[in-house]
Amino acid sequence: MAxxxxxxxxxxxxxxxxxEAMTRELLAEGLDPFAILEQGVMTGLxxxxxxxxAKKAIVLDLVRAxxxxxxxxxxIEAVLPRGESKKTEKKIVLGTMLSQHNxxxxxxxxxxxxGGFEVVDVGEKNSPWDFYETAESSGxxxxxxxxxxxxxxxxxxxxxxxxKEMKVREKYRIIVGGAVTSEKWAASEEADGWxxxxxxxxxxxxxxxRVE
Amino acid sequence: MSKxxxxxxxxxxxGQLMAEEKFxxxxxxxxxxxxxxxxxxxxxxxxxxxxxxxLADAIFQAGKELLLEVGLYCKNTRRIxxxxxxxxxxxIRTARTEITLGKDRQxxxxxxRAPGDPQHPYTFFPAGTLTTDIELYKTHAKVVxxxxxxxxxIPIPLYGVGDVKNIADSPAQTLxxxxxxxxxxxxxxxxxxxxxxLGIPMSATTPLTLMSAFGSGLYNKHxxxxxxxxxxxxxxxxxxxxxxxFAEQHGIEPWMSSSPALYAxxxxxxxxAMEIIAHTLGMLAYSGGSLTQAMSISVHGTYIGxxxxxxxxxxxxxxxxxxxxxWVTFGSMGNPAGPLSDExxxxxxxxxxxxxxxxxxxxxxxxGSTGVEARWAGEMARAAATLKPKEGxxxxxxxxxxxxxxxxxxxxxRALYDMKTLRPCDELVGQYRKFTRIFTELGLSYPSxxx
Numbered sequence: 001m002a003x004x005x006x007x008x009x010x011x012x013x014x015x016x017x018x019x020e021a022m023t024r025e026l027l028a029e030g031l032d033p034f035a036i037l038e039q040g041v042m043t044g045l046x047x048x049x050x051x052x053x054a055k056k057a058i059v060l061d062l063v064r065a066x067x068x069x070x071x072x073x074x075x076i077e078a079v080l081p082r083g084e085s086k087k088t089e090k091k092i093v094l095g096t097m098l099s100q101h102n103x104x105x106x107x108x109x110x111x112x113x114x115g116g117f118e119v120v121d122v123g124e125k126n127s128p129w130d131f132y133e134t135a136e137s138s139g140x141x142x143x144x145x146x147x148x149x150x151x152x153x154x155x156x157x158x159x160x161x162x163x164k165e166m167k168v169r170e171k172y173r174i175i176v177g178g179a180v181t182s183e184k185w186a187a188s189e190e191a192d193g194w195x196x197x198x199x200x201x202x203x204x205x206x207x208x209x210r211v212e
Numbered sequence: 213m214s215k216x217x218x219x220x221x222x223x224x225x226x227g228q229l230m231a232e233e234k235f236x237x238x239x240x241x242x243x244x245x246x247x248x249x250x251x252x253x254x255x256x257x258x259x260x261x262x263x264x265x266x267l268a269d270a271i272f273q274a275g276k277e278l279l280l281e282v283g284l285y286c287k288n289t290r291r292i293x294x295x296x297x298x299x300x301x302x303x304i305r306t307a308r309t310e311i312t313l314g315k316d317r318q319x320x321x322x323x324x325r326a327p328g329d330p331q332h333p334y335t336f337f338p339a340g341t342l343t344t345d346i347e348l349y350k351t352h353a354k355v356v357x358x359x360x361x362x363x364x365x366i367p368i369p370l371y372g373v374g375d376v377k378n379i380a381d382s383p384a385q386t387l388x389x390x391x392x393x394x395x396x397x398x399x400x401x402x403x404x405x406x407x408x409x410l411g412i413p414m415s416a417t418t419p420l421t422l423m424s425a426f427g428s429g430l431y432n433k434h435x436x437x438x439x440x441x442x443x444x445x446x447x448x449x450x451x452x453x454x455x456x457x458f459a460e461q462h463g464i465e466p467w468m469s470s471s472p473a474l475y476a477x478x479x480x481x482x483x484x485a486m487e488i489i490a491h492t493l494g495m496l497a498y499s500g501g502s503l504t505q506a507m508s509i510s511v512h513g514t515y516i517g518x519x520x521x522x523x524x525x526x527x528x529x530x531x532x533x534x535x536x537x538x539w540v541t542f543g544s545m546g547n548p549a550g551p552l553s554d555e556x557x558x559x560x561x562x563x564x565x566x567x568x569x570x571x572x573x574x575x576x577x578x579x580g581s582t583g584v585e586a587r588w589a590g591e592m593a594r595a596a597a598t599l600k601p602k603e604g605x606x607x608x609x610x611x612x613x614x615x616x617x618x619x620x621x622x623x624x625x626r627a628l629y630d631m632k633t634l635r636p637c638d639e640l641v642g643q644y645r646k647f648t649r650i651f652t653e654l655g656l657s658y659p660s661x662x663x
Contacts, residue, residue, distance in 0.1 A: 058475045155379075
């Protein structure tokens with residue numbers, strides 16, 4: 001008989017189809033969907049994150065674990081009592097400033113989605129205007145910016161200035177991260193939050209957007 | 213236009229269509245893992261250096277097969293550009309194995325060198341510093357260029373010039389980059405080294421600025437190279453091909469560069485070394501270049517560590533035995549505590565020894581920015597050149613295990629040099645003397661070191 005611990009292991013090992021099948025099985029057995037979500041899917045995902053931190057897993061494993069988790073979560077959500085969904089109803093515009101690098105940005109997107117946020121991914125090589133325009137048109141609550149090389153740092157400053165000039169700075173929380181950034185720099189640029197790792201984005205979003 | 217550049221452009225419109233996600237998460241890692249297993253390429257998890265010739269040859273073969281099987285993904289068209297085995301062989305056969313960088317009395321001709329070859333690897337130290345103060349930037353460049361063992365430099369990117377910020381895609385970035393070029397030339401003149409090799413235009417991030425930098429003449433085919441670097445994990449775009457064509461038209465040496473990221477889509481240094489070879493062969497095909505800068509980085513945020521140095525030495529040895537290209541590796545990021553810390557000096561020494569025993573022709577020492585450190589790097593490369601791989605590995609192990617004094621507080625260049633005479637302070641010279649003694653005791657010698 002399948003257990004939630006088995007599901008955790010399948011997610012941790014990124015076996016998407018078996019994990020999906022086991023999620024169905026656990027739900028059919030009548031187990032608590034929140035327990036399946038938290039102790040099975042999310043804990044399995046954390047296991048991969050911990051292995052990654054210990055250099056025992058790679059970003060691709062995190063991406064695959066994200067795919068596995070994303071296959072399981074809708075099944076669980078479908079049986080959650082109406083009104084108790086883990087969806088946050090908060091929208092986050094996410095993208096990379098200037099650079100074409102997307103590994104960290106994609107990982108943040110995956111984790112935010114799994115965390116219940118609606119992610120509007122604007123991709124790579126963005127200008128400050130791209131972030132502003134997308135945030136306005138999508139009705140976003142937050143802007144998350146990946147800054148991975150020095151010239152993009154200047155562009156982040158421009159983004160903050162642009163939002164002020166357009167008189168919308170207070171509408172959005174802004175978080176930033178990436179290889180060349182630091183907590184001190186982010187604070188000096190008036191970012192609302194900074195993260196050194198992808199998973200920090202979820203905690204920041206929950207905190208800044210007051211999500212329980 | 214060269215034949216293979218033309219073919220690359222053509223095939224970017226006719227090659228197999230594929231979503232980028234499928235390429236990077238399915239095709240590329242699957243073929244990579246299969247080839248690693250097929251050629252039995254393994255790192256023991258500890259060794260900081262790879263000095264096994266047979267394993268180097270296996271890495272080269274695996275890297276070549278990787279390029280042939282996977283090809284290069286063109287981001288503009290979402291198509292895969294593939295080359296045939298015959299084309300790659302032709303690119304290898306016709307590659308230039310010797311190049312000259314710099315001009316007149318500062319010209320250096322880089323020829324193939326094997327591990328233990330008396331010809332030392334050339335050392336390229338960073339010139340400038342992270343600032344918008346151009347006088348301070350110039351002073352940093354001068355203190356490096358004034359050293360007798362400065363073979364050439366690679367600038368530090370300028371954040372801006374006074375109030376002019378380095379804004380990509382704008383004329384401001386071009387202005388900043390031209391300022392960088394002007395300062396580098398002025399500093400070289402001041403140091404009595406007109407024609408010194410000045411690396412690549414580091415303040416430029418777009419093809420337009422790169423081309424403008426060469427259009428000015430401040431950077432030119434004698435003193436600078438043009439980056440045509442491949443994008444991580446076997447990807448290209450039209451920017452690379454445009455730059456390759458520009459370099460070809462103007463007789464500028466392409467700067468072929470490969471920087472795979474460990475633990476992103478690569479499981480470890482073995483796969484990164486394979487990818488560096490595949491990248492190099494791909495760039496050889498589309499750019500017709502020769503000078504290759506190869507290094508691995510880590511998504512965990514470091515440029516140092518046994519995994520990274522193993523990868524860099526493995527790829528260098530694989531290339532030395534099979535390509536004979538002028539090969540430059542990125543070594544030593546310095547220490548946040550600065551040039552008065554022991555760690556900074558050990559890192560430079562280890563990078564130089566590793567370059568010598570891996571058959572590298574050059575070393576880009578990105579850490580540190582004082583002239584005395586540049587002198588130390590040049591002297592170490594000369595002193596360690598003839599080391600046999602086994603001797604070098606033993607010396608590196610001793611250096612890694614050596615006791616370090618506690619890190620001091622970081623200090624600025626103003627505290628390390630007399631800003632009028634540009635002479636180093638006693639404490640910095642003392643650090644230099646301490647390390648010449650340490651490595652003399654370990655068995656190296658250089659004419660100006662204690663006997």
